[in-house]
Amino acid sequence: MLSKIVQLKEKYKEHLTILAHHYQAKEIVQLADFVGDSLELARIIPSLHSKYIIFAGVHFMAETTAVLARPNQHVFLPTPHASCVMANTAPSHLVEKILSELNQYQRVIPLAYVNSSAKVKAICAKYKGSVCTSANASQMLLWALSQGDAVLFLPDKNLGFNTAIKIGLTPKEISILKLNQKINIKNKKLILWPGLCAVHFKFKIDHIQKAKRKHPQAKIIVHPECSPEVVTTSDASGSTSFIINYVKSAPAKDIIYVGTEENLVKRLHDHYKPKKTILSLFPSYCSNMAKINLENLLTTLQNLETISPITLSNEICSMAQQTIQTMLKVCS
Ligand code: 13P
Ligand code: SF4
Numbered sequence: 001m002l003s004k005i006v007q008l009k010e011k012y013k014e015h016l017t018i019l020a021h022h023y024q025a026k027e028i029v030q031l032a033d034f035v036g037d038s039l040e041l042a043r044i045i046p047s048l049h050s051k052y053i054i055f056a057g058v059h060f061m062a063e064t065t066a067v068l069a070r071p072n073q074h075v076f077l078p079t080p081h082a083s084c085v086m087a088n089t090a091p092s093h094l095v096e097k098i099l100s101e102l103n104q105y106q107r108v109i110p111l112a113y114v115n116s117s118a119k120v121k122a123i124c125a126k127y128k129g130s131v132c133t134s135a136n137a138s139q140m141l142l143w144a145l146s147q148g149d150a151v152l153f154l155p156d157k158n159l160g161f162n163t164a165i166k167i168g169l170t171p172k173e174i175s176i177l178k179l180n181q182k183i184n185i186k187n188k189k190l191i192l193w194p195g196l197c198a199v200h201f202k203f204k205i206d207h208i209q210k211a212k213r214k215h216p217q218a219k220i221i222v223h224p225e226c227s228p229e230v231v232t233t234s235d236a237s238g239s240t241s242f243i244i245n246y247v248k249s250a251p252a253k254d255i256i257y258v259g260t261e262e263n264l265v266k267r268l269h270d271h272y273k274p275k276k277t278i279l280s281l282f283p284s285y286c287s288n289m290a291k292i293n294l295e296n297l298l299t300t301l302q303n304l305e306t307i308s309p310i311t312l313s314n315e316i317c318s319m320a321q322q323t324i325q326t327m328l329k330v331c332s
Contacts, residue, residue: 001294001295001298002027002031002294004298004302005031005294005297005298005301006031008298008301008302009031009301012050012052012301012304014049014050015050015051015052016050016051016052016053016054016301016304017033017034017048017050017052017053017054018031018032018033018034018053018054018056018297019032019033019034019035019036019041019044019045019053019054019055019056019057019065020032020034020035020055020056020057021035021036021037021038021041021056021057021058021061021289022035022036022037022240022244022261022263022264022267023057023199023240023261023263023264023286023289024056024057024263024289024292025263025290025292025293026263026266026267027294028056028292028293028294028297029263029267031297032056036241037133037134037135037239037240037241038061038064038114038115038133038134038135038240039114039133039134039135039136039239039241040135040241041057041061041065042064042065042068042114042133042324042328043328045064045065045068045069046068048069048073050073051072051073051074052073052074052076052304053065053069053073053074053075053076054075054076054077054078054297054300054301055075055076055077056078056292056297057077057082057289057292058077058082058083058084058087058286058288058289059077059080059082059083059084059087059117060083060084060087060114060115060116060117060118061114062075062076062077062310063117063118063310063312063320064114064118064320064324065310066118066309066310066311066312066317067118067121067312067317067320067321067324068321068324074304074309075309075310076300076304076307076309076310077292077310078292078293078296078297078299078300079291079292079296081288081291082288082289082291082292083288084115084288085196085197085198085288086113086115086155086156086195086196086197086198086225087115087116087117087120087155087195089155089193089194089195089196090112090116090117090120090154090155090193090195091117092117092119092120092122092123094179095110095120095123095154095193096123098152098177098179098183099123099127099152101183102150102152102183102185102191103127106148106149106150106185107147107148107149107150108127108148108149108150108151108152108185108191109127109128109129109144109145109147109148109150109151109152110123110124110127110129110144110151110152110154111124111129111130111131111132111140111141111144111151111152111153111154112124112129112130112131112132112154112155112323113131113132113133113134113137113153113154113155113156113159114131114132114133114324115155115156115197116131116154116155118312118316118317118320119316119320120154121319121320121323121324122315122316122319122320122323124323125319125320125322125323126319128147128148129144129147129152129323130143130144130323130326130327130330131323131324131326131327132327133239133327134159134223134224134225134238134239134240135238135239135240135241135242136327136330136331137159137160137163137224138163138166138167139330139331140327140330140331141153141160141163141164141167141190142167143330145189145190150185150188150189150190150191151189151190151191152177152191152193153190153191153192153193154192154193154195155193155195156193156195156196156197156225157176157192157193157194157195157196158196158197158200158201158224158225158226158227158228158231159224159225160174160190160192160193161174161192161228162224162226162228162231162237163224164189164190165228169189169190172187173187173188173189173190174188174189174190174191174192175188175190175191175192176191176192176194177191177192177193177194178194179194196225197225198286198287198288199225199260199261199284199285199286200222200223200225200226200259200260200284201225201226201227202282202284203222203226203227203230203259203281203282203284204227204230204282205229205230205233207259207281207282208220208230208233208234208257208281211257211279211281215255215257215279217255218255218256218257218279219235219236219250219254219255219256219257220233220234220235220236220256220257220259220281221234221235221236221237221238221243221246221247221256221257221258221259222234222236222237222258222259222260222281223237223238223239223240223243223259223260224237224238224239226259230259234259240260240264243258243260243264243268244264244268247268247272247276247278250276252275252276253275253276254276254277255276255277255279256276256277256278256279257279257280257281258278258279258280258281259281259282259284260284261284261285261286261289262280262283262284262285263285263289265278265279265280265283266280
């Protein structure tokens, strides 16, 4: 399969780009033209000229690529089943309903993590909101707070809470939405959608304690989709690119436990051994990212001219585009 994929890549040359998120398995990463986190990959898309773009990641990422791609470019996700558990907690009809309720009495600005559908991003545009990634969440939350009376952050409550504390909000100013109860947001600056990441919620204080017992000198670094207790007990927290840079700039001989998706941790471990010891805080895999494999990548490549690319209505596409452009402008 590998050699057939390489042959097809050679056949399509500059007409094809394969993008992969850092959470993809090694065999997919080695075939990608660009590997990055959500922000890095979103930034690359406008500079791509290939007719075909294959996104090795989950559905919302391929949608974001389709939103940012040129009209003559076709974006493919090797399997439609690779969805994101967190994004699925925020269906567009529910987001729309909650936003219309929240905006009855005050101006509540939505800030959606890119881990959300294009339809949700479009709804955010309707309410003059924007999107963010884990790499720019602080900057975008400060921006959103300056645009209205309060902010609805969705879908990840952990990223929302951890970011809010980082920029100086107090827990009293934050409320977690209870979807089946009447909403009371009096004196609240930030309302959090109750979504979670299936990978990062698995990291617990116990894992940190165990790591510290084994290597008291070790540093612990985690992704901000982890729980607030895990984030505050760790030595540092940040986006995928932050974690990669942290490990890169750590002194030789350091021992670092990383709390994020296991494929990335394994690659960091292999890349830095024996100079630095990069260990997994707990092996946690994204089962949806893992749905991309050599088989469906090959099938996609063999049928590029006949299978359906990701399609979005013009309205959803241009509204979702608006929110992403706002993010890129605020963070330029
Ligand atoms: P980033 O790529 O923004 O760090 O997000 C992590 C993630 O969970 C992607 O699904
Ligand atoms: Fe969604 Fe978490 Fe998987 Fe990312 S790692 S795709 S946020 S479930």
